[in-house]
Amino acid sequence: MKIKDLFSGFRKQPKRGRITPIGSRHEIPLSFSGLDVDKVVSVIRASENGNSAEFWRLCRTVILQDGHIQAELFKRKNAVLGDDLTVTPWSTEKKDVEAADAAEAMLQNLPSLFLSLTHLMDGCIYPVTIAEKVFGPADPHRPELGRRTALVEIVPVPYRLIHWNHDGLPIVSETDGVSFGGFRDAPPLDRNRYIEHRGHMISAPDRYGGPMRSIFFLALLSGASTTWWARFLERYGAPFIVGHADSDNDNDRNILEAAISLATQLGGLVISDASTIELKEATGASGDGFEKFKAHCRAEISRIILGQTLSSIASNTGMGDGTADLQGEVRDDVRKFDSRLLGETIRTQIVAQWLLLNGYSGRPPNISFAGDTTEEISRTLDGVKTLSDSGLEPADEALPVLSERIGYPIQRKAAQIPVVTTAHAAGQEVGGRPFFRREFYRG
Template structure:
């Protein structure tokens, strides 16, 4: 197999046994026993500058450990990073064939998707890759296994960043620390090597650790100073007075009482001694809180691109500004997903495609991993606008509308939605029976006469109703206009009540219309009785 395997760049690669991992304890046991140094303990500006210079020169151990400390010790940094990481899991990703794919290439993409689905906890792989946002890179070792004729990824093991170093001859290359000056190169098809570019530069400088470390340091200074302020100014000054000639033992007893009385709220002293409580000097905690707030706002801007999607601003903000900041956060999400998809294509999709019998194909036509970051358009807006555009003569394809609204098109035979009020067409048999019944009625003279009388009666009734509406509309409209004007100008319900009682709305016109309608109805009834008698 090694003679025909090539990486995504076209270089021939050897392929080790499926049970052999590069960080096996028998090879690099010193990495398994390495523990973090926690450089944030006693961190000073001078020490922080030294850590960053070491990372620039290829020694990224201390900077990687500092990144772990930032996430563990600062709750605000942890919270903002979690928002950025977890939002990546809400977007669906899939393996897609290359452009203008043939049927064979489409089958290859489906095959790789099935093998990818077999990876346990694939969402954790994406989360582990997102650790590179803070530390600049994230390396995950792949444990391959042969199952029948297929090569599968049995497990994906996250490896901490302090296991690695930069190649001194090429600072863009990350290598394992094997106690050699250059380090061991990562074996092909054995790693997910994700370099996350939060900014331009090689991996030792492009992580957010270097941006967040300074506000983290200043914030810790302010928190320490605030704690000292509260300890000093939170309790009143306790001053003990002893009489002249007091012995050293008596002085020691008084001092012990003074030091413990603040917390124990009680104590005893020899007779003749005094303890006075002096009001503490005036001070304010606002300078320390302002500094801490500035640090957290800076951290939010660095991680999420703004402050209005978190509580870091400490103020109420408008919905419009919040939407703007949320759009910036969405752009960061799309950028993160694009970088992760590129790495997954190179280090998982391509090896699965190559190792499972597709080496004879063109390596440039391999499948790709893609996240669907498209958002559906507002269906309410489209439903209002599209009919007008169509009426103007625009020829809008149905496929385009389905794509914009992210509504799949129905396949042949699929049940589709329909209006609930739609009246189904009568069945052919029922329709023929109705026609026969009509023909029978038409052939019967008496039935025909009864139908004509019923039609005539319906027409007369409709005419009476229409005439009554015309006569009553004028009178009722005048009343409605007066009431409407009263309601529009009134300032309280009581004013409306009093206004209604004071309105002059003579019902004469409406009463005349009703009288004429009743008289007409009575005469029409008598006429029908006479017609039936004849």
């Protein structure tokens, strides 16, 4: 199948100029203080019925309110975006190599690429993320951005503009400041203009909430446990005075009670030897339940975002290094999963269209952000060495696969030209006499 047939939807020339409003003046805040379970359930039900305005506001508020979610989301994004972007040709054919070189130059010189990828990576917990591709005329001073049509920038689409059509598919409202409730009668998302990315494997409809749906309740309980803990300390955590009166006379007890009441003003007590005063305070174990509950909520949030907990919360597993290695493998699997999904989004929704618009006939190259781990690279290289020792070697078609696994382009080592040393090349005749010699007269 030809590349033009595979990506025939990109043949249409996209409109030039940005449509997405980038101002934040219409961002409506959502208070976290009055949030409860009933409110969260109401927001989710409204989103399921096509009105996700409050859902997007709740996503923003929960992330901004919880520092633990921010830290875990940074780890998830940085594991991919912290590595260099690698562009590997689809094959060794000349047109595929030319397309890969052009795409790599375009991506490296696109100033808004990193910011837009950071936005698209929100899709690992958000149900969907969308960005707009802004095209313009080719600039002769910036030929790397396009020789016919230039990709000027990629603009993140604010979540408040994402709605749903009658089929439940995401659409973008190009009018800011207007809130549409329920499903809208609108065509599907224009693939020539917008990038749509999902960084999770949940097959439920996007309007149902994605991974953020479960994070809502955990973040709510985590924040509530802190409030409950503060209320407990306010009520029972402050030291209090206990007086003992060695008398059954109510008058003596009333005098001691009055003395305790004045103690906070006078800063001391004057009592008889028959009475005793003790200063009591809440035991240290009284708040352990709140602390354990909060730690449990945070561990579940880490498990949803990162797939494991040991990189966030230090805990004694009692099983040696086996558990740590196992959770480390889970973290690497999540990183490679994100790299593959984001690379495919760039390849099929950005690079493929850009190549067609600029007349490149080669197939879109493979896009990756990270190779394998050090241990996996060592195993791969050991396997290649074993093949070499057995008289075998990888074919040329295997080089792109090895490049993707290692994390940088590789090529076959050029064979050395053997150096032949002969007597004539050394400037001597056979026998060791000089090649250019004088003839002596022998009489």
